[in-house]
Every structure is written in structure tokens, then in C-alpha cells.
Amino acid sequence: xxxxxxxxxxxxxxxxxxxxxxxxxxxxxxxxxxxxxxxxxxxxxxxxxxxxxxxxxxxxxxxxxxxxxxxxxxxxxxxxxxxxxxxxxxxxxxxxxxxxxxxxxxxxxxxxxxxxxxxxxxxxxxxxxxxxxxxxxxxxxxxxxxxxxxxxxxxxxxxxxxxxxxxxxxxxxxxxxxxxxxxxxxxxxxxxxxxxxxxxxxxxxxxxxxxxxxxxxxxxxxxxxxxxxxxxxxxxxxxxxxxxxxxxxxxxxxxxxxxxxxxxxxxxxxxxxxxxxxxxxxxxxxxxxxxxxxxxxxxxxxxxxxxxxxxxxxxxxxxxxxxxxxxxxxxxxxxxxxxxxxxxxxxxxxxxxxxxxxxxxxxxxxxxxxxxxxxxxxxxxxxxxxxxxxxxxxxxxxxxx
Numbered sequence: 001x002x003x004x005x006x007x008x009x010x011x012x013x014x015x016x017x018x019x020x021x022x023x024x025x026x027x028x029x030x031x032x033x034x035x036x037x038x039x040x041x042x043x044x045x046x047x048x049x050x051x052x053x054x055x056x057x058x059x060x061x062x063x064x065x066x067x068x069x070x071x072x073x074x075x076x077x078x079x080x081x082x083x084x085x086x087x088x089x090x091x092x093x094x095x096x097x098x099x100x101x102x103x104x105x106x107x108x109x110x111x112x113x114x115x116x117x118x119x120x121x122x123x124x125x126x127x128x129x130x131x132x133x134x135x136x137x138x139x140x141x142x143x144x145x146x147x148x149x150x151x152x153x154x155x156x157x158x159x160x161x162x163x164x165x166x167x168x169x170x171x172x173x174x175x176x177x178x179x180x181x182x183x184x185x186x187x188x189x190x191x192x193x194x195x196x197x198x199x200x201x202x203x204x205x206x207x208x209x210x211x212x213x214x215x216x217x218x219x220x221x222x223x224x225x226x227x228x229x230x231x232x233x234x235x236x237x238x239x240x241x242x243x244x245x246x247x248x249x250x251x252x253x254x255x256x257x258x259x260x261x262x263x264x265x266x267x268x269x270x271x272x273x274x275x276x277x278x279x280x281x282x283x284x285x286x287x288x289x290x291x292x293x294x295x296x297x298x299x300x301x302x303x304x305x306x307x308x309x310x311x312x313x314x315x316x317x318x319x320x321x322x323x324x325x326x327x328x329x330x331x332x333x334x335x336x337x338x339x340x341x342x343x344x345x346x347x348x349x350x351x352x353x354x355x356x357x358x359x360x361x362x363x364x365x366x367x368x369x370x371x372x373x374x375x376x377x378x379x380x381x382x383x384x385x386x387x388x389x390x391x392x393x394x395x396x397x398x399x400x401x
């Protein structure tokens with residue numbers, strides 16, 4: 001198995017992306033969009049990448065000249081390295097310099113910096129830093145087989161959120177240390193001891209009320225923010241040709257990308273095409289066309305169609321349905337069931353009715369009422385991401401199958 005991670009971070013809107021497997025540690029270069037989320041979000045700066053590798057028939061490689069937010073990345077994931085520099089040919093026999101995993105299971109992915117807006121307060125002004133809705137990018141990932149012939153791999157994509165939290169400091173025995181002021185132990189208004197904490201950046205999955213000063217409610221909101229982040233980052237195999245009336249094709253809607261070739265040449269770098277996008281609006285994903293005018297000038301993610309089976313439009317609409325709890329905030333409010341609709345039904349039956357109602361709304365997103373309710377749910381989820389998550393990483397796990 002191989003892992004790769006790429007990170008992104010910025011000061012007023014902060015996010016961290018990580019790729020776990022042999023992929024990248026700095027997964028996305030984002031540009032924030034002007035929607036509700038942007039108003040109160042922290043900044044987000046781009047960071048480095050990384051991958052993990054074990055004994056295998058292949059290596060993972062990346063190329064570029066820098067690692068995004070390397071200091072932050074190294075602090076959070078010290079096990080990742082930049083790999084070993086080497087010259088490898090691609091399938092057309094063109095030689096280029098790559099950073100290969102070789103004997104390491106953890107590789108930071110490289111990228112080529114471009115000038116950033118100097119008016120912002122990014123950690124590194126040479127790196128595009130803003131991350132948020134209306135952002136997109138391509139992962140710099142290559143497979144280098146160790147033998148001629150066939151190779152089959154699976155790339156599993158995941159998104160991990162990070163947040164700044166107050167972590168309890170512990171004494172030598174592993175016990176929390178009570179704060180002392182003017183020689184007296186500090187207690188709260190209810191007489192409970194107040195313990196020393198340190199402000200740290202931590203994976204949301206590691207945050208708990210036992211280890212951190214955080215209420216159950218705030219932890220629930222933080223966990224929800226990470227889930228929305230997972231739902232709003234979508235992956236595609238290919239960008240559309242330019243100029244184009246749409247952005248991408250071939251959705252990786254199950255977040256698993258298969259690579260299988262029979263005539264590979266040992267020591268040759270083969271690119272793995274993975275694009276990520278954070279759609280600015282719900283309409284870019286769901287509307288089958290723009291005859292309603294609801295999408296405005298926003299470009300659709302995939303080609304407009306009637307969403308017949310097998311089309312990219314059908315795949316992204318199905319993605320919205322399958323991941324509705326991670327895409328929209330407050331499903332119950334969006335469904336707006338009447339008391340009459342809920343009368344006589346169990347909680348599970350009401351939940352099923354809410355889901356089916358929203359599925360129907362997604363299928364008929366060009367109805368203005370449906371569009372407005374679903375768009376509100378999408379934007380409110382963005383708002384929660386921006387006010388809760390400080391960094392995020394896109395994790396890519398690579399396994400031979």
C-alpha cells in the first residue's frame with residue numbers, strides 16, 4: 001500500500017489537504033469565491049504533499065520545485081519525506097526530473113509555484129494559497145513500475161479536516177494540570193477545575209472532550225464541518241477541452257480510481273489523472289441545463305444532458321443523492337415536511353421520507369423552490385466549513401489489486 005498527501009493553508013481562510021497513500025500532501029490550490037462561506041471563513045494557504053509506500057511492484061513519484069507549507073506539513077506529519085530525486089522517461093521517452101518514493105512509504109508531492117496576490121497575508125507569497133468554493137486543481141502523481149508488463153492499482157481518495165483546538169497539557173503522570181492564578185487553583189463558575197491548555201492544530205478525528213477543552217456541541221459542529229468538506233470536494237479523471245462549456249468529465253464518484261495496464265515499461269513514469277474541484281454553487285453540479293437561468297454564468301462541472309444512465313450528469317446527480325448528508329446542511333429543513341406528511345410515521349420512516357423528498361428535489365433542481373432550498377443547504381454547509389476547519393488534506397491511498 002502507498003500513501004500520498006498534499007496540504008493547503010491560508011491565514012484568513014485556512015484549510016489543509018492531505019493525500020494518504022502514494023499521492024500528494026498538498027492536494028489543491030484554491031481560490032475563494034464570494035458566497036456566504038467566505039464572509040466568516042479563516043484564510044487558507046497551500047502546503048506540501050506526501051505519500052506512503054510499502055514493499056511493492058511500483059513506486060509513486062511527483063515533480064515540481066516546492067512543497068506547499070512544508071513547515072506545517074512536517075509538523076503534522078513528520079513521517080513524510082520529499083523522496084529521492086531521479087531522472088525518468090515518460091511514455092513518450094521524454095526525460096524529466098521526478099521525486100520518487102523508492103524506499104520510503106511517505107512521499108511529499110512537489111508542485112511548481114506561481115505568483116500569489118501580495119495584498120494577502122499568505123505564508124508563502126510564491127504559492128497560490130486561497131482555498132474554498134470555486135477552487136480546483138490537478139494532483140501531480142505518477143506511477144513508476146518496477147517490472148515490464150501488467151500492473152493494476154486502486155487509488156482511494158479521502159479528505160481529512162484539521163482544526164485549531166485547546167489541547168489539555170499533561171504532567172509526567174499523564175494527568176491534566178490545573179491552572180493557577182495568584183497562587184490559587186482556578187475554577188469555573190460552577191466550581192469545576194480549569195485545566196491548562198495549548199492551542200494546537202489537530203486532525204478533527206483526533207479531537208475529543210477528554211483530551212481538549214471543547215463542548216460536545218462544538219465538537220459535533222466541528223465534526224459536521226469536516227463531513228461537509230468531504231462532500232464538497234469532488235474528483236474527476238479529466239478536464240474538458242478548452243474552450244469548453246463545462247469543466248470536467250469522468251467523475252470519480254465512488255472516490256476510487258482504478259489503474260490497469262498490460263504493456264508497461266519498467267522505470268517509466270506514467271501519469272495518474274486526478275482532478276479535484278470545490279464547486280462554487282449547487283447549480284453547477286445538479287442543473288441538467290441552464291434554460292431556467294438559475295445557474296447564471298457559472299460553468300457546469302460536467303456536460304449538460306438529460307441525465308440519462310451512463311452520462312456524467314447522471315453520475316454527479318447520483319453523487320449528490322448518495323452523499324446528501326455531507327453536501328447539504330440541515331436536510332430536515334430543506335425537505336420541509338408538513339405535520340400531515342409526518343403524522344403516524346416512525347422516526348425512521350420520517351427520515352426515509354426526508355431523503356426521498358430531497359432526492360426528488362435534486363432530480364428537479366430547475367424548479368426555483370427546489371433550487372433555492374438546496375442552494376441554501378449547500379452554501380450553509382460551506383459556511384460551516386469556513387468557520388470550523390483550519391486546514392484540510394486530501395488523502396490518496398494506493399493499493400495493488
